[in-house]
Amino acid sequence: MRIQSEFIRGFSALAELGPAISVFGSARVATDDPAYQVGVDVGRALVEEGFAVVTGGGPGAMEAANKGAREAGGVSVGLGIELPFETGLNPYVTTGMNFRYFFVRKTVFVKYTQGAVVLPGGVGTLDEMFEALTLVQTQKVNHYPIVLVGADFWEPLRGWMRETLLSRGMIAAADVERLRIVDGADEALAFIREAHAAALEADPEDVAKVRAQQLNDQEATS
Numbered sequence: 400m401r402i403q404s405e406f407i408r409g410f411s412a413l414a415e416l417g418p419a420i421s422v423f424g425s426a427r428v429a430t431d432d433p434a435y436q437v438g439v440d441v442g443r444a445l446v447e448e449g450f451a452v453v454t455g456g457g458p459g460a461m462e463a464a465n466k467g468a469r470e471a472g473g474v475s476v477g478l479g480i481e482l483p484f485e486t487g488l489n490p491y492v493t494t495g496m497n498f499r500y501f502f503v504r505k506t507v508f509v510k511y512t513q514g515a516v517v518l519p520g521g522v523g524t525l526d527e528m529f530e531a532l533t534l535v536q537t538q539k540v541n542h543y544p545i546v547l548v549g550a551d552f553w554e555p556l557r558g559w560m561r562e563t564l565l566s567r568g569m570i571a572a573a574d575v576e577r578l579r580i581v582d583g584a585d586e587a588l589a590f591i592r593e594a595h596a597a598a599l600e601a602d603p604e605d606v607a608k609v610r611a612q613q614l615n616d617q618e619a620t621s
């Protein structure tokens with residue numbers, strides 16, 4: 400029951416959200432780390448393109464993306480998580496909620512966004528990135544671009560995926576290509592823009608359908 404109500408709360412909280420992009424990334428990046436500024440730039444660029452920004456609402460790269468989004472005057476969402484060492488939502492979140500369950504939160508991330516920008520991070524970031532990739536690989540989610548920012552950080556991972564996973568037949572070549580690696584906010588945004596336009600062209604009613612589904616969810620829960 401607790402799990403069910405958390406799904407309902409999550410769906411209700413974001414039911415009115417328009418086009419949005421998830422931003423995943425390390426909770427531990429300091430504000431003076433160059434990676435923090437990349438997060439700020441990503442948040443700002445997404446808002447200027449018309450997207451809401453959805454992060455884990457915590458510190459580090461999440462805070463950076465929320466900061467960029469908020470300073471650009473956009474919708475800055477934080478899907479926080481209750482942890483033994485509570486950090487709370489960062490001050491740049493304009494729409495927030497806290498989850499008890501990681502798996503509910505991950506569902507909300509993918510359900511209410513049209514793609515993901517992944518900044519360098521640790522196991523939490525990898526978990527979120529591979530969750531999204533699994534859903535795309537299995538076609539549970541379509542037209543969901545995943546862009547990894549920071550070639551020096553991400554290329555070794557993609558190399559391992561090619562040299563170990565692909566060469567042993569555990570993934571397909573297309574799966575490796577599903578992860579686009581770029582440097583900087585401008586390149587990330589260019590990919591998201593291109594992928595979003597392609598999604599709309601492939602299915603012009605896509606955004607309208609997502610919106611209608613969100614409104615249905617809201618009605619079902621109210």
Ligand SMILES: C/C(=C\CNc1ncnc2c1ncn2[C@@H]1O[C@H](COP(=O)(O)O)[C@@H](O)[C@H]1O)CO
Nearest residue numbers: 423424425426427455457480520521522523524
């Ligand atoms: C460890 C620290 C803070 C933890 N607080 C978090 N708050 C919100 N979301 C979090 C937190 N920690 C992890 N996440 C989620 O995972 C990703 C980051 O994990 P990583 O292991 O740091 O890469 C992130 O996208 C969040 O969704 C420090 O004080």
